[in-house]
Amino acid sequence: MTKHCLMVGAGLSGAVIGRLLAEAGHKITIRDTRDHVGGNCHTLRDPETGVLVHVYGPHIFHTDDAEVWEYVNRFETFLPYKNRVKTTSQGAVYSLPVNLHTINQFFGQTLRPDEARVFLEGKADTTITDPQTFEDQALRFVGRDLYEAFFKGYTIKQWGCSPTELPASILKRLPVRFNYDDNYFFHKFQGMPENGYTAMIARILDHDNIMVELNTPVTRAEAEGFDHVFYSGPIDGWFDFRLGRLGYRTLDFERFDYQGDYQGCAVMNYGDVDVPWTRITEHKHFAPWESHEGSVLYREFSRACGPDDIPYYPIRQVAEKTLLADYVELAKAERNVTFVGRLGTYRYLDMDVTIREALDCGRAFLASNGAEMPAFTVNPL
Template sequence: MAKYDYLIVGAGLFGAVFAYEAGKRGKSCLVIDKRPHIAGNIYTEQVEGINVHKYGAHIFHTSDKKIWEYVNQFAEFNNYINSPVASYKDELYNLPFNMNTFSKMWGIKKPSEAKAIIEKQIADLNIGEPKNLEEQALKLAGTDVYEKLVKGYTEKQWGRPCTELPAFIIKRLPLRFIYDNNYFNDRFQGIPMGGYTQIIEKMLEGAEVKTDTDYFDFIKENPDIADKTVYTGMIDEFFGFQYGPLEYRSVRFETEVLDEENYQGNAVVNYTHRDVPYTRIIEHKHFEFGKQPKTVISREYSAEWKPGVEPYYPVNNDKNNALYEKYKELAETRKDVIFGGRLGQYKYYDMDKVIAAALECVEAEF
């Protein structure tokens, strides 16, 4: 006899939303996670009175009013606006690429001047159909923006030269010809006051939760624990890598407490030069406008995924997408398992899209 209606593998956002909605419908859920805590990659923990984003910066943004209202039932959000700064050698630039960026780069003031410079640089390159990411980026933004703000950062993020990356990774580079440092175009944006972990705690209140629990070990010992499984881990691992492993990128963090009030003056500073080994530094207190006497910073290093390391996001190139389709066909034969989230659906999701996908899944299920 199954003890639960659902075994939910992964206590991140997708699994927690499903558990919350299933619980509202009278279903019993057991949620397991191999990490020692809930909340997956949006886990925040307090250090020196500061909510530290343990697995990298998570800024909630959406244009979907229903999703915004949904998440606001679990926490109150502040009015944080993501306005990252890019550091290239001794130069600092505002992101996204906007008139503040162009004014600093070329000493100009008017949008028409910035457009003329970019258009001339693109024309001088005379690139036909872009064959790789480098050519695609140059054709979209010209030489200066590419060399200073795209090339080094992208090569660190993907672990390979831009000439070896497919053009489709950069389908567009948003160039704004206004003085606006708001990174996202979404209507709703903010950070939950008190961190993200509280949101997942509230979602999981009606479920039984086990952390430090590996699914594959657990299911061997408890094969009939639930009628159905919601699986948010790596889809290729679920099927024993039988078609070979999918590729993922991982991120490594070096976090330290500094005995100063304000280290870099901004929550996010990207390091766009190839010679700086990390991609960015996060100063966590600025997400919630903190005034604590100390500060906590995290350096982020992008890395290739390998077994035993946490996978962060899929490498959605043609080769991997074709391989995923084979796993997806296998998944469709398992009517007792729902695959969800970034790893279960091999798809890069922002937080609002994860919630929307989980709610769609719930609608289909009930």
């Protein structure tokens, strides 16, 4: 039986679920408050320089999920791209993540991999046996010198608090490589869409059964009348923030232009706490197959997210998780609404994970054969 479903949000979650259901014969309406599709992945060609700009900050596609990689390439050609991040710290430039070159340069050594392991172990605080905080984790594995040069100041600026207040889990794995590999990601498939993410998402949405309505906010009351709603907006926003607002960090972008090549790389971090921005991104380097004389750059500043700001990074500390649990209970009492994506589940998600979860969610809907869908197909807690 054909159903009419509403997707709240024209980002990756809404587009992927909408396309899957549309191809199965269902009618899809997609509404978004912004004047463009793509959510925070939105890309736009700068009219003056021709540079393809990542409007809400850079998005680099990387995944080990072969099906997801095949999916995005169905709608856009992905060209090879390796993210090689640099950082300016204490008056010098280094490669990230910390690798053998970084170690040798920073300490003025010519260590081989095995020697570097022993050397760093000597720098590490081995009295920390069960790291509980971000700082504990860093001190245990890289020692104070590297921690203060590359992690401490950047983390304070990014999260607005001391690393002693952040959980060790933020440093998920040993942040050091004992070789000269400076590729920021480990994943098998890495690339950038040749014509940008907005072009890709527009193609995903290009189906006779999909109607897109931009500049169209959706309230809970306005979502009535549809057979099912897939909501990718903020979960607390669905309930008009009645229990309070979940905490996020947001970003401010300070654009500046340059004639030529400003920094020679796409991403330059700034590890010193007295430099107010976290990084500078030079967007023409995200498309190395293109050539542009002019350059578009952004200084990024992280701060607490206010009611009128764009939410970027969910904080997910103890207080936020407690509030989230209360909203999850409210969500489970809803009928015919499924909460999806980064904002709908209050989780930081890479693009490939967002697409994977959207594919799984859409398939679960198709397999339900009219049975009621749960509020979540992934546990947000």
